[in-house]
Amino acid sequence: MLIPEWKIDPAARIIENEDYVVSLYDLADGDYDIAHIRAKHAWQPANDSVAREARIAFTLAMRQLRNQ
Numbered sequence: 904m905l906i907p908e909w910k911i912d913p914a915a916r917i918i919e920n921e922d923y924v925v926s927l928y929d930l931a932d933g934d935y936d937i938a939h940i941r942a943k944h945a946w947q948p949a950n951d952s953v954a955r956e957a958r959i960a961f962t963l964a965m966r967q968l969r970n971q
């Protein structure tokens with residue numbers, strides 16, 4: 904499944920783009936939070952905006968799956 908710039912593996916709860924791999928965990932009520940962010944390039948620090956964007960993209964993807 905793809906959300907622009909993000910490749911999503913719903914079963915593994917992993918989302919990645921060209922710069923980051925983000926793993927998530929389930930919260931209550933179908934929400935998700937960040938378990939771990941790994942930058943694919945050593946010079947790139949992970950930051951809050953990456954975490955927020957990944958969480959939003961994953962949540963949207965999971966909603967799309969449920970509505971199919």
